[in-house]
Amino acid sequence: MADPSDKNFPQAALQQSDMQFRLLVQGVTDYALYMLSPEGLVSSWNSGAQRIKGYAEHEVLGTHFSRFYTPEDAAAGLPARGLAIATREGRFENEGFRVRRDGSRFWAHVVIDAIRDEQGTLVGFAKITRDVTERRQAEQTLEETRAALFQAQKMEAVGKLTGGIAHDFNNVLQVLRGNLELMQSRAIDDAWMRDRLARASEAVDRGATLCAQLLAFGRRQPLRPAPINPARLLRGMEDMLRRVLGETIQIEMAAADGLWNVLADAHQLENVILNIALNARDAMPGGGRLTLEAANATLDEAYCNRNADIAPGRYVMLAITDTGIGMTKEIRERVFEPFFTTKPEGAGTGLGLSMAYGFVKQSGGHIKIYSEPGHGSVVKIYLPGTDAGEDPIVAPTAGAGDGGSETILVVEDHPTVRTTVVDMLASLGYAVLTADNASDALRLIESGTHVDLIFTDVVMPGALSSPEMARRAVARLPGIKVLFTSGYTRNALVHGGRLDAGVALLSKPYRREDLARRIRQLLGTAPNSQRRPLVLLVDDDCDMRATVADMLALLDYDVHTAASGAEALQAMAERPADLLLADQLLPDMPGTELAAELRRRFPGLAVVFASGRRLPSEAELGFEAARLQKPYTLDQLRGALARALNLA
Known part of the structure; x- marks a missing residue:
């Protein structure tokens, strides 16, 4: 230690203080502490700077500190601007990316202090850099x-x-x-x-x-999930997607080995994929590439912490990628909202992606969109994986739509709806009893009154719920049948995203034919019944649709109409028809493609094509169908329908 009596004490003390300061600075490892000349050249370098930036002292002394900035920040003049502000104001502080010796980037908190001598002359800068990547x-x-x-x-x-x-x-x-x-x-x-x-x-x-x-x-639709092989589902949709999307869209599909099955409603999942694919097509007006991939994914707690709507576990990821125009951040944040659309007025309802969101969430999954303007979009759907084997695919049958003479108890609190239903059932020949709440309905059952079927709304006022009323009624009369109806089911019949086992549900609003069919499915075929064939008429021309519907009614057919292929697919899922009468040119897909997809789902479906242009041959179709050249007469329509039903 220096002796205070020594005449050289001030100089020795200064040297000792300087040495201690240098030791202190060198001992700091959490901060990069170094000096710059007035021109920005590195004049000192501590161990913290070497640890954070990766450079040894001899590699950086005398070099300009701009080497630590990203190329884009250096080109924008950020290093010089920092020195200028520190010179003018005495201090400059900000955060941004910096570059290590190995080229990797880190997020840095930076302070530059101007150093001046006793005369106020700038002699350099003190530079402090801290790696705050983890905090950021x-x-x-x-x-x-x-x-x-x-x-x-x-x-x-x-x-x-x-x-x-x-x-x-x-x-x-x-x-x-x-x-x-x-x-x-x-x-x-x-x-x-x-x-x-x-x-x-x-x-x-x-x-x-x-x-x-x-x-x-709103996740209120009744789903019937079952184990599905996602690779098989994608392969089954490939031909349809190629024809629906057109020749300008290149489609690629890939499924990883060892893919788990997913637990979902197959028809609804197909509709979701189709909706997303059609949106992708619209985002590629000049053509492009659509890629569909399936892979196993295990979502961990870190991912789920950032996405509060999903739980950790095993999922199968379906990724649908396009090379389209992409989306801005503002659009991405709203894209799942109902009625939000970027399409021109009249070109869409804005509900396609909303439906996809609701279906995925109700299925216990997760959906996310990644997109940047000019760089396309990726929609990733995560559905719960399962080890259960895939169920055999059985197409639902249309069933009979006749009336009968049995007694039906209608339980409905809405008086106008109740009156309308009573009239519909009476027109079908049924004897009808009514109750406006579940308690009154149960008292009527317990009184001994004969009832063959209870037709009850799910959501009812009063202390007794409809499901509980039905349970007690069946316990008292084991042979009684129950058919529920509702505009939506809340949580009364749907649990865990699926319709409760053994529950018969007819969603509102239903047709007289729908009601008749479901009742006969529950009660059995009525004696000597003759059901009129149901025709699904698909034509985008409103006047043509109305005219042909009248012609079909005159020919004693029941008619259900749709204006597009997507509407027809949904209609068949809800109400399977016996015969498809489709225009060849539809707004979203060719009629031939629609027919091929519906026959895949419903192998016994009869098909009639109608067009004012060239009609496809059986060789082009791959299946037998009747054909009608527009304009056609009532007799020509009658003959084509008869031929189609005989071919099926």
Whole structure:
């Protein structure tokens, strides 16, 4: 230690202090501490700088400190701007990416202090850099988690709202549909009235479709999930997608080895993939590539912490990637909201991705979109994986749509709906009893009154729920049948995203034919019944659709209409028809492709193609079908329908 009596004490003390300061600076390893000349050249270098930036002292002394900046920041003049601000204001502080010796980047908190002598002359700069990458990542994770939670809460709130609206709206549609069908049965000889009623019925159909889409978004649709092999499902859709998307879209498919099965509703999953693919096509107006991939994925707690709507576990990821125009951040954040669309007015409802979101969430999965403007989009769907074997695919049958003479108890609290249903059932020949709540219905059953079937709304007022009333009724009368109906089911019949086992449900709004078919499926075929064949008429021309529907009614066929291939696929899933009468040119897919897909799902479906242009041959179709050249007469239509039914 220096001796205070020594005349050289001040200089020795200064040297000792300088040495201690250097030792202190060199001992700091969490911060890069170094000096810069007024021109920005490195003049000192501590061990913390070497640890953080990776350079040894001899590699950086005398070099310009801009070497630590990213090329884009250096080109933008950020190093010089930092020195200029520190010179003018005495201090410069900010955060940004910096580059290590090995080229890797880290997020840095930087401080530059101007150093001046006693005369105020700038002699250099003190530079302090701290690696705060982990802190930034934690902040980003927290922000992402908050955003994901907010989005999940918002979507949950909107889902509850849309579910409630759909329930009430479906009751209104049920009254309209029931009364329109009753009026149609009395307007056989009035062409003007039939035309107006048909147009009104089509409007009800469109309203019912919108309600179904809203229920899908709100996770209120009754699903029937089963183990599905995702690779088989994608392969089964490949030909359809190629024809639907057109020649300008190149399709690639890939499925990983050892793929798990997924637990989902197969028809609804196909519709989701089709909707996403059609959106991708619209995002590639000049053509492009669509890639569909399936792979196993194990989501860990870290991922699920950033995405509050999913739990850790085994999933199968379906990724649908396009090379389209991409989306901005603002669009990505809203893309799953119902009725949000970037398409021109009239070109879409804005419910396609909303339906996909609702289906995936109700299936216990997770959906996410990755996209940047000009770089395409990736939609990733995660569905729960299962070791259970795939169930055999059995196409639902149409069943009989006749009336009968049995006694039906209608339990419905909405008086107008109740009156309409009673009229529909009476027109089918049934004896009808009514109750406006579950308790009254149970008392009627317990009184000994003969009832063959209970037709009850799911959501009822009062202390006794409809499901509990039905359970007690079946316990008292084991032979009694129960058919539930609802605009949406809340949690009464759907648990874990699936319809409870053994439950028969007819969703509102339903047609008279739907009601008749489901009742006969439960009660059995009525004696001497003769059901009229059901025709699914698909044509995008509204006037043509109304005219042909009238012609089919005159030929004693029941008719269900659709304006596009997507509507037809949904209609067949809800109400399978005996015969498809399709125009060859549809807005979203060729009629031949629609027929091929429907025959894959419903092998016994009869098909008639109609077109004003060239009709496809059987060799082109790959299956037998009847053909009609537009314009055609009533007799020509009658003959084509008969031929198609004989071929099937």
